[in-house]
Amino acid sequence: MTSEAKDHAQLADIFNKDEARVDWHDETLWWVRAKRDKAVHQLPEWEELREAASQIKHNVLSNLNSYLIQFEAQAQANGITVHWAADGAEHNRIVHELIKAEGVTRMVKSKSMLTEECHLNEYLADNGIEVIDSDLGERIVQLAKEPPSHIVLPCIHKKKEEIGDLFHEHLGTPANLSDPQILTEAARVHLRDTFLTRKVALTGVNFAIAETGEFVVCTNEGNADMGAHLANVHIASMGIEKLIPQRKHLGIFLRLLTRSATGQPITTYSSHFKKPRPGQQMHLVLVDNGRTVQLGREDFRNSLKCIRCGACMNTCPVYRRSGGHSYHTAVAGPIGSILAPNLDMKKYADLPFASTLCGSCTNVCPVKINIHEQLYKWRQVIVQEGHAPALKKVSMQAMTWTLGSPSVYRAAGKMGRWVMKYAPFAINNGFNPWYKQRDMPEPPKESFGEWYRKNR
Amino acid sequence: MTDREKILAAVAQNQPESSPLPNISFFKGDEAGIVEKYINVLTTIGGQVIQVSGYDDIAAWITEHYSADQRLITALPDLKTAAKLFEPVTTGHELADVDLAVIRGHFGVAENGAIWITEELMGHRSLPFIAQHVAVVFNKSDIVPTMHEAYLRIGETEYGFGTFISGPSKTADIEQSLVLGAHGARSMTVFLLG
């Protein structure tokens, strides 16, 4: 993909060529944020719930070793086969082996951002396995050969007319459909056939309970349940950080999750998988893929508290105006920008800078991850590790030299104002990004410092 | 080293000093007006609530709203005059053409309209999802205010599969337009008994 080579600013610049579309994208997501606000303001205990969730997750991270061992033992006692994958490649290999063992070449999958992170679909396709994503939004982006642009609303960047075209091309619906009701019905018919004919189903995991060995999958569409209950083999993939200690803690997390995500009080289905059906195989793959490294980064380990609600994306003024694909990683937006550098610091060096550090993400986060502070800290780490562009380094050093000395600063200030006043072409040209859409401030006759010396 | 050993060793090395679990016992909902709240919330999210005095009312409703040539299944013997009593199936595929499934629920949650249902009430795990329409019966006195009371009530009960269902299957993936009937049931009717 050519977009891999472009950074967030360049991809955002392309996204902003169509301003009407940016407005539409921004308004659509702001509406989701507004729904979230309406829902959370109905709960006077909201902030206490966030604090409790944050503390529970901290307890999990600080006892993760024993919780993992406890969970594994309980799950095994329940008849679930537990697999461990140190990285994405191992996860993909395990899933592939399980499909092969069932003697099939097709699988249905409900939403799992972890499998996006591991690039499972591509891996399986290369090995001759066809995967059909069953979440409507994911199916749409899959037909468009695109990754999801949002973890909860995978095709939020697509207009209904474009979806009508995709369905016409791939599902044989009549041309020029754009009614969401009719398009959803077409997908229902198409995917019902898929559910009924797939012997292996993969789902993600929202929460796994150490105490009981069960795991919980939340959907509105019912696609995870349709896949899992009809398949001979149910594979559930989860990051090791998805554990919570006890069943009763679900009370906290299920209250927070969808209110934060979409403003709903709960998803339509919150399914607790504890034991396989008689005759069914249930496999659970515990995946690390960089999580233990992040756990060791004191400044960044709180990012592992994330419950993937997407609230930080909906509220982020930059995400809303740059689109999920501009983040060129599986999990976009503010949370993605603090998770991705852990996986590949060089490749994702741009992401922590794709923020104004406004802090809205931190305020909506249901588990109180200090997202904007981590963005700031990643910037320091990325520069220290040598991933800052050379030009930036030079200008920062010049700035340091200027600001480090009052006399140099005074001379530079005078020069700066003089340049602006008498030679506007020197700065007011197309090469200065400020001037592209903004005028410069009017240069004052004198600085405050100069005024103060004369008047006080 | 196996991946299991690698992961557990890395976790042990990198996890921070243990911090305690918070007390969450003070989270409690309001019992006042709980039935009205339940009805309001479930109706808002696309469900339908019908208050009935007994199974005869439910049977009459089913007969009124569905025709004899449709496949109606119930896991409740009290409704066997209105729908066919569920008989064990080998796989959920045998239920693919069910038009209406009527099952029992344990209790409802007022704050979100959800009903807790475990698999012994479903007949087959797939039934509440694969049926075109689903109806759930539970006692009006079995409504708890919030998810905290819900999990207190579930406690340590044993189940192989359990789910909270809150309204019909839905999606808003296309331009955030809400559409009922994504992959699961197109409608959910709740019969409040008593």
Added chain:
Amino acid sequence: MRVGLFIPCYVDQFYPGAAIATLQLLEKLGVDVAYPAGQTCCGQPMANSGFEHLTHGCNELFIKNFDGFDYIVAPSGSCVLHVRDHLHDEHQEDKAKDIRDKVYELTTFLTDILKVKSLPAKFPYKVGMHQSCHGQRGLHISSMSELVAPSFSKPGSLLAMVEGIDIVPLNRIDECCGFGGTFCVAEEAVSAKMGKDRIDDHLEHGAEYITGVDMSCLMHMEGLLKRRGSKVKVLHIAEILNGIN
């Protein structure tokens, strides 16, 4: 009470009017204010760009300039937040900590320390109040729309003391303007779009002026307003509170 006036570098260079208004307002309220002449910048532009390790010189200079004052006051939420969160000096950390505790954004200083109850200012115009994020979400000078908490606004309570002022409502009461320091040039497209959207909200509600506690946000929005030939002006809140004739 001796107060050291901390004027952010870009205010010193480009918006001396905001600095003069801050000084005059504090003097009017009977505060003994001094402006240490050797000050340059708090170091935030470097730190937010990932070069916090280059800010030792700025920190040292800041401590040298502001050591010994009872309070340090600046007409900027952003710069104050930087000092509060990031001013350190391994050779004189006790002094650094003392300064971190004593540095105040102007409106907070007026409401919390001076406990101002009235102001002799008049401003008979429709004004849009821009919530600069660092002051709001960083220093908590106003309640935040994301949180379930009582609503309040320190700058808003001061503007309410100004005679004749008409604060216009906004659709999005605390959305970021997109300035973001070097973000404004590094992410030019998104930055400008965010600023345009913010301005539109103010214009739609009939604002004749846009004000706020941070001149940087206002400079960004002013640049966009001027480019589109708008007559709407930006003013630092100190200029309104000090009374403009």
